[in-house]
Amino acid sequence: xxxxxxxxxxxxxxxxxxxxxxxxxxxxxxxxxxxxxxxxxxxxxxxxxxxxxxxxxxxxxxxxxxxxxxxxxxxxxxxxxxxxxxxxxxxxxxxxxxxxxxxxxxxxxxxxxxxxxxxxxxxxx
Amino acid sequence: xxxxxxxxxxxxxxxxxxxxxxxxxxxxxxxxxxxxxxxxxxxxxxxxxxxxxxxxxxxxxxxxxxxxxxxxxxxxxxxxxxxxxxxxxxxxxxxxxxxxxxxxxxxxxxxxxxxxxxxxxxxxx
DNA sequence: CGGCATCCCGAGGGATACTG
DNA sequence: CAGTATCCCTCGGGATGCCG
Numbered sequence: 324x325x326x327x328x329x330x331x332x333x334x335x336x337x338x339x340x341x342x343x344x345x346x347x348x349x350x351x352x353x354x355x356x357x358x359x360x361x362x363x364x365x366x367x368x369x370x371x372x373x374x375x376x377x378x379x380x381x382x383x384x385x386x387x388x389x390x391x392x393x394x395x396x397x398x399x400x401x402x403x404x405x406x407x408x409x410x411x412x413x414x415x416x417x418x419x420x421x422x423x424x425x426x427x428x429x430x431x432x433x434x435x436x437x438x439x440x441x442x443x444x445x446x447x448x
Numbered sequence: 449x450x451x452x453x454x455x456x457x458x459x460x461x462x463x464x465x466x467x468x469x470x471x472x473x474x475x476x477x478x479x480x481x482x483x484x485x486x487x488x489x490x491x492x493x494x495x496x497x498x499x500x501x502x503x504x505x506x507x508x509x510x511x512x513x514x515x516x517x518x519x520x521x522x523x524x525x526x527x528x529x530x531x532x533x534x535x536x537x538x539x540x541x542x543x544x545x546x547x548x549x550x551x552x553x554x555x556x557x558x559x560x561x562x563x564x565x566x567x568x569x570x571x572x573x
Numbered sequence: 574c575g576g577c578a579t580c581c582c583g584a585g586g587g588a589t590a591c592t593g
Numbered sequence: 594c595a596g597t598a599t600c601c602c603t604c605g606g607g608a609t610g611c612c613g
Contacts, residue, residue, distance in 0.1 A: 330554070331553075331554050331557045332554070333479065333482075333550050333553055333554060334479060334483070334497055334498055334499060335499050336499045336500030337499070339557065339561070340553050340554055340557050341475070341500070343553050343557065343560055344475050344478070344479075344549075344550070344553050345475045347549065347553065348473050348474055348475040348477075348478050348549075349473055350466075350469050350470045350473040352473075353469070353473050354458065354459060354469075357458075358459070365574085365575085366574075366575050366576075367574065367575070370575095372459055373459055374459060374460050374461045374462070375461030375466070377606070377607060377608085378575085378576075379576095379577090379606070379607075379608090380605085380606060380607085382575085382576065382577080383605090383606090389567065390563065390564055390567040390568075391560050391563055391564060392559060392560055392562070392563020392564070392566075392567075393563075398575095401574090402574090403574040403575075403613090404574060404575065404576090404613080405574070405575085406574080406575060406576085413556065413559050413560075413563070416552070416556070417552060420545060420548050420549050420552065423545050423548075424469075424472065424545050424549075425458050425469070427541070427542060427545065428456075428458055428465050428468050428469045428472065429455070429456050429457070429458060429465055431538065431541070432456045432464065432465050432468065434517060434538050435468055435516050435517055435538075436464070437517070438515065438516055438517020438518075438538070439515055439516060439517070441517075442514065442515040442517075443515075490594080490595085491594070491595050491596075492594065492595075495595095502586070502587060502588080503595085503596075504586070504587075504588090504596095504597090505585085505586060505587085507595085507596065507597085508585090508586085523595095526594090527594090528593090528594040528595075529593080529594060529595065529596090530594070530595085531594075531595060531596085
């Protein structure tokens with residue numbers, strides 16, 4: 324059984340699946356999804372937790388995820404206004420994978436650094 | 449138990465884990481890893497299978513993955529030269545996750561498109 | 574608080590030509 | 594076959610200022 328025969332093969336750039344993959348294969352999108360795993364969060368809370376993300380990029384990322392149906396946006400008419408982001412049921416089907424990926428990086432950081440050192444040593448004058 | 453307390457938290461941009469995540473959170477890197485799951489492949493074979501990738505980007509992607517210790521590069525002194533790329537044992541610990549992600553996109557494409565249509569309809573004049 | 578609008582720069586990546 | 598080397602241009606994303 325080969326993926327090449329599936330209806331919307333991500334290896335074929337003529338299908339929209341490629342675009343969806345591209346939007347998910349983005350560090351900011353993955354970080355946002357992972358951060359929402361434990362429940363809804365407000366905009367500035369996300370902004371603080373995901374260190375290094377700018378306001379503009381966080382907004383863009385949230386809009387994309389919302390458009391793809393992975394997260395929902397709920398506005399509370401408080402003063403000042405409060406906005407909560409939450410995973411949709413569709414988004415929730417993805418977070419396990421995202422979490423695995425995140426943990427993989429943290430758990431294998433040593434091995435990656437060792438590989439980098441070896442590679443750099445071998446490819447240096 | 450919160451990820452924030454792990455040694456190399458990906459949510460903290462002061463750790464190198466953020467960079468590793470960024471390199472993995474790349475559509476080309478994920479497609480290459482997924483494609484190598486079934487065994488070693490040659491350069492031009494990858495190039496053909498991963499539609500839309502340019503020669504330059506494929507080379508860059510392969511180099512990064514090799515440097516991070518996820519794939520290996522083996523040269524055969526044939527004429528013309530043959531080069532095979534293969535997953536390392538470290539890389540193999542990632543492919544399951546990558547495959548899950550790829551299949552998620554293919555399986556949930558309908559839901560994503562429906563969400564997009566609904567979003568666009570709601571946010572149109 | 575949770576954005577939107579602009580300006581602007583540097584990196585990512587396409588196209589093309591050449592090589593061991 | 595499997596690259597390297599340039600040129601070039603788009604656009605992701607940072608910085609800043611303003612608003613409901």
